[in-house]
Amino acid sequence: xxxxxxxxxxLRRVTYPMLDRKFRHNLLQYWGKLLVAxxxxxxxxxxxxxxxxxxxxxxxxxxxxxxxxxxxxxAMQTIDxxxxxxxxxxxxxxxxxxxxxxxxxxxKSLEDQSExxxxxxxxxxxxxxxxxxxxxxxxxxxxxxxxxQHLVKSVGEWIIAxxxxxxxxxxxxxxxxxxxxxxxxxxxxxxCQLARLYGPADNIPxxxxxxxxxxxxxxxxxxxxxxxxxxxxxxxxxxxxQAGLLGDDETRDVLxxxxxxxxxxxxxxxxxxKNLHFSNDDEGASLRRFTRRFVDxxxxxxFVVDMLWGKLPVLAExxxxxxxLLEDAVGEASQAxxxxxxxxxxxxxxxxxxxxxxxxDEPARAADPEGKAVASYSALSEELAQHLPALLTMYxxxxxxxxxxxxxxxxxxxxxxxxxxxxxxAAQLAGIVTESSDSDVLCSAGSALxxxxxxxxxxxxxxxxxxxxxxxxxxxxxxxxxxxNDDLVVAILRVKQVHMVHPVGSHVVAPLRxxxxxxxxxxxxxxxxxxxxxxxxxxxxxxxxxxxxxxVSRLTAAAVKDAGGNxx
Numbered sequence: 001x002x003x004x005x006x007x008x009x010x011l012r013r014v015t016y017p018m019l020d021r022k023f024r025h026n027l028l029q030y031w032g033k034l035l036v037a038x039x040x041x042x043x044x045x046x047x048x049x050x051x052x053x054x055x056x057x058x059x060x061x062x063x064x065x066x067x068x069x070x071x072x073x074x075a076m077q078t079i080d081x082x083x084x085x086x087x088x089x090x091x092x093x094x095x096x097x098x099x100x101x102x103x104x105x106x107x108k109s110l111e112d113q114s115e116x117x118x119x120x121x122x123x124x125x126x127x128x129x130x131x132x133x134x135x136x137x138x139x140x141x142x143x144x145x146x147x148x149q150h151l152v153k154s155v156g157e158w159i160i161a162x163x164x165x166x167x168x169x170x171x172x173x174x175x176x177x178x179x180x181x182x183x184x185x186x187x188x189x190x191x192c193q194l195a196r197l198y199g200p201a202d203n204i205p206x207x208x209x210x211x212x213x214x215x216x217x218x219x220x221x222x223x224x225x226x227x228x229x230x231x232x233x234x235x236x237x238x239x240x241x242q243a244g245l246l247g248d249d250e251t252r253d254v255l256x257x258x259x260x261x262x263x264x265x266x267x268x269x270x271x272x273x274k275n276l277h278f279s280n281d282d283e284g285a286s287l288r289r290f291t292r293r294f295v296d297x298x299x300x301x302x303f304v305v306d307m308l309w310g311k312l313p314v315l316a317e318x319x320x321x322x323x324x325l326l327e328d329a330v331g332e333a334s335q336a337x338x339x340x341x342x343x344x345x346x347x348x349x350x351x352x353x354x355x356x357x358x359x360x361d362e363p364a365r366a367a368d369p370e371g372k373a374v375a376s377y378s379a380l381s382e383e384l385a386q387h388l389p390a391l392l393t394m395y396x397x398x399x400x401x402x403x404x405x406x407x408x409x410x411x412x413x414x415x416x417x418x419x420x421x422x423x424x425x426a427a428q429l430a431g432i433v434t435e436s437s438d439s440d441v442l443c444s445a446g447s448a449l450x451x452x453x454x455x456x457x458x459x460x461x462x463x464x465x466x467x468x469x470x471x472x473x474x475x476x477x478x479x480x481x482x483x484x485n486d487d488l489v490v491a492i493l494r495v496k497q498v499h500m501v502h503p504v505g506s507h508v509v510a511p512l513r514x515x516x517x518x519x520x521x522x523x524x525x526x527x528x529x530x531x532x533x534x535x536x537x538x539x540x541x542x543x544x545x546x547x548x549x550x551x552v553s554r555l556t557a558a559a560v561k562d563a564g565g566n567x568x
Contacts, residue, residue: 016066018073028077035081043085044120049127052078057134065144072147075135076154079128083162086124093117125165140174145183152178152186156193167206176214184226191221191232198239211245222253227262234268241276252296259303270307286314287324291344291351298347305354309362316359318380321352322387326394342398349395349404356380356411381413385421388412392428399438406432406441409448414455426452426459430466433498434473437490442497450501467504470494478511489528492535499539503546512536 017023035043042048056078059071096114100107140151155174159166178190197203218240221233237254240246257269273293290312294304309315324340325348340348359377388408395401409425429449436442449466452459474491492512495504516536519529 016070018066018070024073028073031074031077032081032084035078036084039085039088044123049123053127053130053134056131060135060139068139068142069144069147072135072139072142073150075131076150079131079136079154079158082124082128083158086121086128086162089117089121089124093121128165136174140177145185148178148181148183148186149189152189152193156189156196159193160196163206167203169209172207172210176210176217179214179217179221184224184229187221187224188226188229188232191218191229191236194218195232195236195239198236198243201243204243204245211240215240215245219250219253222257227260227265230257230260230262230265231268234265234272238272238276241272251293255294255297258307266307270311273308274311286312287317287320287348288340290314291324291340291348295341295344295347298343298350301347301350302354305351305358309355309358315351315355318352318356318383321348322383322391324348325352325391326387346400346404349401353404353407356408360411377411378413378416380411381416384408384412385417389421389424389428392425392432396432399436399441402432402436403438403440403444406444406448410451412452412455417455419456419458422452422456423458423462426456426462430462430469433466433494434469437486439493442493446497446501449498453501463498463502467498467502470498471504471508474508475511478515485528489532489535492532492539496535496538496542499542503543504539506543509540509543512540516540 018027038048056071056075059067060075062068062071093114096110096117100110100114136151136155140148142148142151152175155166155171159171175190175193178186181187181190197207218233218236221229222237224230224233234254234257237246237250241251254269254272257265258273260266260269294301297304305315314320325345356377359380388405391405391408392402395405406429409429412422412425414422426449429445429452432445433442433449436445449459449463453463454460470491474488474495477485477488477491495508498504516533519525519533522529525533
């Protein structure tokens with residue numbers, strides 16, 4: 001009461017007191033406490049509540065907005081207070097009935113008390129029903145957004161507080177209608193209340209009719225224009241999925257928000273994935289489920305890794321990747337249904353490459369927020385040293401998978417990986433470079449071969465040998481004729497990829513220049529000639545860059561030597 005009076009004295013330029021948030025909070029809190037304090041006698045004197053209902057219903061229909069607003073909020077608070085008192089009376093009645101069942105000497109007195117309490121409960125039910133029909137049912141479409149928002153919040157709280165009275169379609173429908181409100185604050189409040197209602201499993205049967213009618217709108221709100229609404233809708237979708245009410249197509253709609261431009265929406269989608277799909281499975285099953293859940297994103301899984309790295313420990317359990325890739329590729333899964341499809345294996349390979357890169361660049365984020373230890377980046381090197389040769393052999397016929405497997409080689413640690421393993425892998429990669437004609441495979445294998453060459457002399461020797469082979473093949477293809485063909489295009493492409501990690505020597509420059517000169521004087525140039533010319537120009541550019549780098553190094557060394565001599 002004191003706070004309300006102080007609030008009134010402090011209001012000067014506000015149109016009417018209820019617009020001030022602090023005053024409104026204090027008044028409503030005071031109003032609720034007043035009703036609870038009067039629960040023993042005054043509340044049932046046939047004067048207070050009857051007069052209060054008449055005034056609140058009448059003022060809630062006033063054309064004066066300030067009267068209408070104030071009466072509506074006080075009516076909702078009156079229902080809140082009545083519910084608090086009502087719950088206490090119900091508990092008292094249950095205790096009286098328990099004592100009546102024992103048939104003691106005081107049965108007559110207990111019957112009188114039971115009748116008195118039942119009468120109070122009936123009175124409060126009448127007050128609640130009258131205020132709901134007289135105020136809520138008419139004001140839920142009020143022009144003021146805060147009023148509509150408060151009404152939606154109130155009915156949600158009433159349903160939870162007094163389910164035996166409010167948990168039914170005549171009251172639930174107001175929350176359903178609020179999902180279509182034009183203002184985002186009202187829609188957001190409606191979704192928040194529904195997320196609370198769909199939480200307990202016991203509530204799901206009671207919501208069957210509501211779900212059937214309003215679920216399409218809930219799913220549609222995943223594309224709400226307001227990110228604040230979308231974020232809470234994703235949480236609601238999690239509740240629906242836990243209850244088995246969400247289909248695969250609707251789940252995919254949620255997963256698309258992992259690419260949202262809004263950070264909080266992305267975080268909500270990542271939490272949805274973690275809590276719903278990967279909380280109870282063992283790691284092997286989780287990784288298998290991960291590939292199936294995200295197979296639609298196989299072409300660009302980077303955003304999935306970006307959002308879930310550090311949140312799903314299974315993404316850093318390297319042994320499960322190799323187990324699935326080796327197991328499913330040869331059909332040795334425990335059940336036929338467990339075998340990953342080709343798109344799922346391609347996704348798994350790309351995710352392994354991306355997660356390896358994240359573990360190398362951001363080792364701190366590989367830790368599970370809940371404190372569970374996860375595999376380190378060094379464990380990835382150990383896993384690859386053991387299984388990468390088999391993976392390269394197994395996926396040799398599949399260019400897309402082979403390119404991903406080649407990208408794993410740079411994750412080997414030279415200090416822990418045996419030298420003979422590095423040499424074996426280098427020989428495999430050299431064979432891939434000299435035999436493959438796929439541009440992605442050549443790019444991945446060439447780069448990987450260069451990384452291994454820095455780890456051991458044997459791998460460097462394999463790279464040099466590979467360079468001699470691809471250069472010899474290219475020179476032979478150039479000698480066959482002045483017009484390019486597919487074999488020549490692939491031969492120059494191989495030289496280009498090797499030249500990016502290892503200088504191939506000046507003996508290839510003159511033949512390539514001659515080839516380009518032969519094309520310069522022709523009016524009609526075939527598509528294969530254009531492709532070969534582009535790769536040849538790239539090789540010449542790399543050769544010039546290497547030559548310039550060596551020249552700069554020599555000049556720098558000479559300048560340092562001269563400076564040292566003069567100083568001496």
